[in-house]
Ligand SMILES: [Zn+2]
Ligand SMILES: [Zn+2]
Ligand SMILES: [Zn+2]
């Protein structure tokens with residue numbers, strides 16, 4: 001039997017593992033923290049690193065300047081968005097891949113077991129370092145794939161467009177505008193989008209991710225006195241903002257997670273039989289949840305319910321209070337102005353504007369009942385829509401086939417409880433299907449200390465994303 | 479008409495104002511901050527300063543070592559308690575005076591209009607500096623009085639015992655034990671106690687203070703997950719400690735200040751007609767409250783009710799939450815373990831142990847109703863009993879007469895909403911009447927930036943405390 005191009009590619013990747021580890025090590029060594037002005041030069045260096053990779057592999061690219069931002073009282077240049085194009089064959093489909101080259105902050109003192117900027121392999125093959133899994137490992141995978149094909153003298157089965165930003169961990173500043181502007185220019189002709197910036201649900205089974213919850217983050221402010229007061233002198237004689245705020249925050253959600261805002265469930269999509277069937281098949285056990293949260297304080301006892309309430313039902317979390325006493329010890333203060341922070345994780349077909357309307361009306365109604373002289377305001381300070389895709393689309397079918405090729409297993413169809421706003425931006429601006437195809441595992445610890453990517457995931461992920469391109473090229477796309 | 483000793487004294491004080499200002503300037507220049515290990519040497523220097531004053535005025539004294547404390551991870555020597563004795567005539571009454579020579583922290587950067595450690599007089603005669611009114615000014619007054627008598631060749635009309643501590647702003651460590659130990663030794667024979675460490679209610683009318691509220695400070699802890707969680711991943715699937723804590727805190731007090739803990743009002747002393755009459759006479763206007771809190775968000779519209787709810791009814795304040803998100807901005811955290819801080823200002827005849835019992839039972843009952851898997855604990859981390867004295871006692875009558883002599887006005891009989899625990903310790907350990915006789919005004923800003931003592935109050939306060947000693951010596955004491 002003749003060896004196919006895909007087989008040659010898979011074999012090549014298998015034989016070049018150390019080369020990919022070394023490339024990831026170079027990338028991790030650049031501390032491209034986007035949230036800290038002091039690290040901004042390193043974010044630029046990481047952009048240049050990708051630019052050089054493009055040059056060396058013959059990828060035509062542009063490092064797009066997207067302007068400035070205000071950070072820590074300074075005006076800072078935003079890191080460029082790397083737009084790369086590889087191949088322009090009208091007979092091939094065009095796949096847009098997205099990723100980010102900035103990372104979360106990391107300090108050895110935070111408790112890392114080795115220098116976060118030195119990729120360190122342990123005896124189990126875990127490659128530890130900031131950005132290893134989020135998102136430098138997955139981003140480099142695309143370059144590894146192109147390089148492998150060049151070394152093998154093979155054509156890539158698709159045209160590839162790349163969009164790699166350097167501000168994902170800090171609000172993706174400049175990205176949405178660029179996508180809107182370039183929808184009919186640079187992004188014209190894109191057949192589907194593939195994003196590798198999330199994780200398997202667990203640690204063994206690959207998955208395709210077809211949905212994300214949205215978020216509406218609220219700041220609820222109650223104010224009264226002109227300055228903080230001493231409770232000995234004024235306690236009992238003035239309306240205290242904390243009393244009103246605490247009461248209002250206590251009216252938002254029940255201990256069992258039920259939202260108490262009237263009408264909030266009205267637009268939640270009904271659970272269909274098809275969707276229900278997906279949940280029954282997912283490889284997930286309650287003990288994994290308990291291990292992840294380090295306690296057995298789960299609300300639901302079944303796996304299906306737990307995943308549904310993580311992915312397809314809304315939740316409301318009370319994050320804390322700004323302006324009140326928050327240090328250890330005892331302070332007898334009556335805080336003058338307090339801001340309660342809470343957010344609603346929203347699901348299809350909830351709409352952020354409607355959520356803000358309902359929350360505002362409810363809190364105003366409840367506040368009016370209090371008969372206090374304090375003042376109350378509520379605002380949504382950050383909103384992102386929920387997203388759900390069609391997992392029967394050819395983009396997903398191709399990814400499922402590729403998963404079977406590489407892992408010999410059908411992938412789970414998962415959603416996530418958090419939000420990746422760019423997903424929805426691409427879907428709406430380019431009017432294409434968007435697929436989330438993760439490389440890393442659920443225990444990789446993105447954003448935590450000791451972030452890691454298993455070497456086996458780096459290798460199988462390179463294979464998977466390459467195989468996906470072959471399946472995309474082969475499948476009937478309609 | 480012959481000039482009395484009191485008249486000579488009052489005239490001497492009037493003529494030596496600048497000398498008293500200069501003495502206060504020396505004391506303010508020593509930054510005797512007790513809460514910060516880095517300043518501890520200055521607290522000792524301030525103790526030595528008082529020791530030297532004792533020596534120069536022939537006051538026999540002891541700088542009593544009261545052991546060590548743990549602060550900022552260091553074992554620190556506690557500043558000494560200065561015990562001074564001036565006069566030992568069995569035919570004179572013995573008055574114990576208490577004050578403190580430590581001060582609150584102060585930094586020019588906090589917004590002081592001049593160096594807090596340089597006593598600065600403005601055009602209105604305000605002497606600005608940390609400790610000017612709390613409590614260096616009042617403490618030095620006693621030395622000024624003795625010095626005046628020596629310069630005039632007069633005997634003091636009473637025996638004076640002094641107890642000046644250097645840890646009042648940091649929990650009075652070592653003081654209670656010393657008072658208990660010395661009750662039948664150093665403090666033996668004390669006829670009454672006079673403390674000058676509080677303030678007039680307003681800015682024009684002198685007062686005698688005969689009551690203080692107590693405090694029971696609670697820490698209410700709810701915990702669930704083993705670590706902080708991301709609300710995107712886990713929101714909706716685990717019991718969130720903030721939900722339970724916020725609910726419980728919302729069940730403690732109504733916006734109008736009514737405590738919701740069952741049984742909490744059972745031991746509040748009934749309002750007598752005599753007591754009610756006192757409130758009607760007090761020089762206090764609602765606009766003063768509104769000016770002090772910088773808003774018109776008062777609960778009561780009448781002066782009497784406002785003062786009663788400040789002084790003789792309990793209040794409950796929610797101070798804040800430790801362990802939750804408290805910074806500006808948005809963070810999507812599910813805090814794993816949160817501590818709600820609240821305190822009850824207690825009044826006669828409420829008892830701290832009973833308060834803790836009632837609060838604990840109530841919170842446990844309410845928590846049980848929640849049906850959550852989280853864990854809850856509540857503890858009283860600091861308790862002080864309320865105190866009320868008999869304003870008809872000769873000690874108060876003498877102080878009232880002295881006030882009329884110096885100010886030509888009858889003093890208001892006030893209480894305070896805060897607590898000064900040593901008041902009750904002296905009363906109980908020495909079995910004597912305790913009087914609070916303030917020198918400063920209600921707007922002195924103890925503990926705030928730009929703390930000040932008016933020069934006129936420094937002078938009239940020296941006169942007042944001196945005149946008080948004459949009245950104590952002259953009055954029928956039974
Ligand atoms: Zn990421
Ligand atoms: Zn990330
Ligand atoms: Zn004081």
Ligand SMILES: [Zn+2]
Nearest residue numbers: 612647924925
């Ligand atoms: Zn003080």
